[in-house]
Amino acid sequence: MPRKPETQKLELVCPAGTPSALxxxxxxxxxxxxxxxxxxxxxxxxxxxxxxxAEAAQAAALCRDRGVRPMIAINTFAASGQEHIWRxxxxxxxxxxxxxxxxxxxxxxxxxxxxYPDLRLHLSVQAAxxxxxxxxxxxxxxxxxxVVLPRVFTVDDIRMVTASQPGVEVEVFVLGGLCVMAExxxxxxxxxxxxxPNRDGVCSPAEDVRYEQExxxxxxxxxxxxxxxxxxxxxxxxxxxxxxxxxxxxRASYLFEDPVSLDATALLPDLAAAGVTAIKVEGRQRGxxxxxxxxxxxxxxxxxxxDGGAPGxxxxxxxxxxxxxxxxxAYKRGWR
Amino acid sequence: xxxxxxxxxxxxxxxLALRPVPAAAALRAxxxxxxxxxxxxxxxxxxxxxxxxxxxxxLPTDFPYGLIVHIGADGLRMEPVDVAAELPGATxxxxxxxxxxxxxxxxxxxxxDASFFxxxxxxxGDTALVMALRYALxxxxxxxxxxxxxxxxxxxxxxxxxxRLARHLKTTAHLAADDVRKVQAAVLDPVRAWRARIDxxxxxxxxxxxxxxxxGRPRSSAASLRKExxxxxx
Amino acid sequence: xxxxxRLTLGPLLYNWPAEQRLxxxxxxxxxxxxxxxxxxxxxxxxxxxxxxxxxxEAAQMLAHAGKDVVFSTLALPVTPRERxxxxxxxxxxxxxxxxEANEAGALYLLDGRPHRIGPYxxxxxxxxxxxxxxxxxxxxxxxxxxxxxxxxAITGAGRDLGLTIEVPVFGSIPLAISARCAHARAHGLAKDxxxxxxxxxxxxxxxxxxxxxxxxxxxxxxxxxxAVLVLAQEIPALVAAGVGALRITPExxxxxxxxxxxxxxxxxxxxGATAEATLRTLLGERRAANGYLxxxxxxxxxxxxxxx
Numbered sequence: 054m055p056r057k058p059e060t061q062k063l064e065l066v067c068p069a070g071t072p073s074a075l076x077x078x079x080x081x082x083x084x085x086x087x088x089x090x091x092x093x094x095x096x097x098x099x100x101x102x103x104x105x106x107a108e109a110a111q112a113a114a115l116c117r118d119r120g121v122r123p124m125i126a127i128n129t130f131a132a133s134g135q136e137h138i139w140r141x142x143x144x145x146x147x148x149x150x151x152x153x154x155x156x157x158x159x160x161x162x163x164x165x166x167x168x169y170p171d172l173r174l175h176l177s178v179q180a181a182x183x184x185x186x187x188x189x190x191x192x193x194x195x196x197x198x199x200v201v202l203p204r205v206f207t208v209d210d211i212r213m214v215t216a217s218q219p220g221v222e223v224e225v226f227v228l229g230g231l232c233v234m235a236e237x238x239x240x241x242x243x244x245x246x247x248x249x250p251n252r253d254g255v256c257s258p259a260e261d262v263r264y265e266q267e268x269x270x271x272x273x274x275x276x277x278x279x280x281x282x283x284x285x286x287x288x289x290x291x292x293x294x295x296x297x298x299x300x301x302x303x304r305a306s307y308l309f310e311d312p313v314s315l316d317a318t319a320l321l322p323d324l325a326a327a328g329v330t331a332i333k334v335e336g337r338q339r340g341x342x343x344x345x346x347x348x349x350x351x352x353x354x355x356x357x358x359x360d361g362g363a364p365g366x367x368x369x370x371x372x373x374x375x376x377x378x379x380x381x382x383a384y385k386r387g388w389r
Numbered sequence: 390x391x392x393x394x395x396x397x398x399x400x401x402x403x404x405l406a407l408r409p410v411p412a413a414a415a416l417r418a419x420x421x422x423x424x425x426x427x428x429x430x431x432x433x434x435x436x437x438x439x440x441x442x443x444x445x446x447x448l449p450t451d452f453p454y455g456l457i458v459h460i461g462a463d464g465l466r467m468e469p470v471d472v473a474a475e476l477p478g479a480t481x482x483x484x485x486x487x488x489x490x491x492x493x494x495x496x497x498x499x500x501x502d503a504s505f506f507x508x509x510x511x512x513x514g515d516t517a518l519v520m521a522l523r524y525a526l527x528x529x530x531x532x533x534x535x536x537x538x539x540x541x542x543x544x545x546x547x548x549x550x551x552x553r554l555a556r557h558l559k560t561t562a563h564l565a566a567d568d569v570r571k572v573q574a575a576v577l578d579p580v581r582a583w584r585a586r587i588d589x590x591x592x593x594x595x596x597x598x599x600x601x602x603x604x605g606r607p608r609s610s611a612a613s614l615r616k617e618x619x620x621x622x623x
Numbered sequence: 624x625x626x627x628x629r630l631t632l633g634p635l636l637y638n639w640p641a642e643q644r645l646x647x648x649x650x651x652x653x654x655x656x657x658x659x660x661x662x663x664x665x666x667x668x669x670x671x672x673x674x675x676x677x678x679x680e681a682a683q684m685l686a687h688a689g690k691d692v693v694f695s696t697l698a699l700p701v702t703p704r705e706r707x708x709x710x711x712x713x714x715x716x717x718x719x720x721x722x723e724a725n726e727a728g729a730l731y732l733l734d735g736r737p738h739r740i741g742p743y744x745x746x747x748x749x750x751x752x753x754x755x756x757x758x759x760x761x762x763x764x765x766x767x768x769x770x771x772x773x774x775x776a777i778t779g780a781g782r783d784l785g786l787t788i789e790v791p792v793f794g795s796i797p798l799a800i801s802a803r804c805a806h807a808r809a810h811g812l813a814k815d816x817x818x819x820x821x822x823x824x825x826x827x828x829x830x831x832x833x834x835x836x837x838x839x840x841x842x843x844x845x846x847x848x849x850a851v852l853v854l855a856q857e858i859p860a861l862v863a864a865g866v867g868a869l870r871i872t873p874e875x876x877x878x879x880x881x882x883x884x885x886x887x888x889x890x891x892x893x894x895g896a897t898a899e900a901t902l903r904t905l906l907g908e909r910r911a912a913n914g915y916l917x918x919x920x921x922x923x924x925x926x927x928x929x930x931x
């Protein structure tokens with residue numbers, strides 16, 4: 054079969070917060086699905102979300118039946134004295150037979166590499182490998198086979214990584230929530246609430262979020278700090294601090310970033326040309342309607358691209374996005 | 390952040406059917422069905438709601454009846470409620486137009502986050518509880534407890550008719566929702582247009598129910614769905 | 624006099640002009656409060672050309688004064704220019720020059736040679752520490768977010784590995800770093816063409832909530848806590864756990880006075896409650912926080928009974 058040597062078809066990696074979202078992702082054309090266990094070992098540790106070991110086994114089996122690669126995210130940092138919880142998560146993932154585990158913590162990576170040398174290791178975005186040397190570090194120490202790049206790179210920066218580390222696959226986010234801060238290096242959430250993505254797998258924990266309607270104005274508060282007021286009819290966003298409205302220099306504004314979702318669909322050809330192996334959709338907290346819609350759209354975009362066509366317009370425009378708007382984020386230099 | 394109301398949307402239809410009835414009577418009539426749905430749902434959501442407790446009030450903004458969902462160690466309990474009533478003890482509150490709740494119920498259209506972003510969904514109180522409920526219901530829907538199936542299953546009908554009714558409820562609901570969207574977009578009189586259409590479809594549904602009754606197993610709650618006899622079959 | 628627990632002055636995070644930096648370090652060099660000083664730009668490589676001469680001069684002064692001088696590195700080197708700066712510093716690392724890594728890229732460049740690790744690197748457990756020690760880390764400053772029990776466990780493991788464990792005890796808490804510059808953005812600028820506006824705020828730009836509550840400080844691409852970390856009554860417990868050095872981050876207050884409070888505390892010349900009161904007085908209007916160490920929100924303040 055003839056192969057185009059220059060670019061491989063992009064692998065579509067999709068989120069699943071529940072078995073029902075996983076089925077939706079598989080049905081919509083995911084090449085791989087990532088999910089996590091119902092505890093602090095993954096970075097979407099939300100109430101009611103995620104997979105029990107039994108559900109994970111069923112999910113992995115379903116994926117294998119459908120030719121989809123299951124991945125389990127164990128991408129928080131193991132708490133001192135409770136390392137066994139993270140090791141058990143790795144053990145369970147290995148037992149149910151996943152295509153890869155996605156790790157961030159050096160201790161967890163070392164355990165996985167030592168105990169399951171044949172289990173594919175992907176480096177989570179939470180590990181913040183933000184330059185080629187960092188990528189090489191994790192590849193050297195733990196034989197990491199793929200790195201999910203932090204959302205700090207321009208397309209040129211990505212090419213720099215793929216060119217200098219040809220032995221490591223690169224996966225990048227193209228759709229969904231956008232971290233403004235370098236991932237895995239942000240403790241804004243725990244500064245306000247005591248719980249953070251790194252330690253607890255949650256940013257702006259729902260338990261600390263309160264919405265109040267003051268007439269037509271929606272006020273969002275996190276642990277008592279007022280982080281936004283949305284005027285009548287103004288689109289809202291997640292209650293994360295990096296998308297909050299603050300006062301600085303005598304003016305209230307979105308200091309770090311507007312409520313906005315990442316949508317880099319239009320850049321798919323550039324990302325493929327830059328040597329990216331896989332593209333990732335954020336959103337394990339989203340409903341299956343979202344997963345089905347965006348995965349289906351991206352599937353068509355990738356297939357169209359592989360057939361020599363255009364990827365089509367941005368896929369997330371249909372009313373799914375934070376603030377009702379999208380951005381190409383750091384992939385375009387002007388964002389910085 | 391947001392939430393869905395999977396089993397609630399059929400209740401909206403029920404509410405429509407009961408609209409000419411005094412509130413107290415309507416709520417009383419709806420209770421057996423709501424209880425039945427909660428009983429079916431409870432074991433399917435208990436796992437995901439483990440460790441959580443509280444009371445979520447789900448209140449359509451364009452409809453007279455809503456639902457109170459009690460979450461606790463014994464799973465889930467629900468009661469129909471007049472949206473105008475006082476809701477003491479609700480730890481979380483969810484308000485949205487009926488069509489938004491309908492989208493959520495079916496896991497179609499937009500998800501809860503999207504409806505929240507668009508300001509169509511208002512949430513107050515215990516955010517964690519509402520989110521967990523949403524995830525639990527969405528997953529339960531895939532485990533054979535899709536809302537319309539649940540409602541149909543909860544009615545004492547022959548098996549074949551249950552499936553037909555579930556399909557019918559779903560179609561009716563979605564047509565009604567689509568209508569509402571169109572009508573609202575055109576700034577027409579949404580209530581009148583919606584009512585006209587949904588009344589016709591309800592008549593259809595009631596006709597089926599009536600015929601089911603004639604086939605045997607007459608039931609009081611099914612009978613109470615009827616208001617006036619309509620006899621059209623499309 | 625042997626000092627069991629050393630006092631380290633952490634890197635200056637703010638964009639002070641060269642002359643102000645030199646004055647600052649001249650005073651530090653002339654005083655024997657601090658045992659070690661960490662220099663070097665951690666936040667933004669764009670500042671480096673303006674201050675690197677001052678940094679080198681300060682390094683010579685401080686080394687001459689007998690201080691243990693360490694060069695820190697960028698927290699988030701991404702661009703070719705930032706990576707080049709990182710590579711230059713790491714290339715110099717050796718017996719004569721101690722270099723502190725703040726992310727994995729630096730660790731790669733320092734791999735196998737003796738080096739130090741700064742508090743921007745995620746160390747949340749002893750397993751991680753063991754890996755790092757095996758690659759040449761000799762001294763590690765733990766992140767701000769750790770609570771006491773984790774800190775004790777990691778410190779214990781560090782002692783077994785022969786590592787010096789350092790803990791941040793004073794200063795604004797770095798909460799986040801971004802490829803984007805919020806400081807420039809607040810002035811309607813992008814990071815490219817930022818006009819170095821971060822230099823206008825000697826202690827970062829104050830950020831309040833919409834209700835006017837003080838909350839954060841923006842320092843170029845870095846976001847800091849508005850509250851200042853103050854651990855004082857907790858110091859005896861840290862020392863008992865085997866912590867080998869206390870890190871004090873420069874703020875716009877009398878840093879020699881701050882250092883002396885800690886020195887007195889370590890020497891037993893003052894008690895925790897008095898030290899705490901003195902530090903809070905030195906801070907003036909600034910709020911104090913110690914929440915992370917006590918397992919709560921970082922912004923919180925846990926009132927300690929005068930023991931420990």
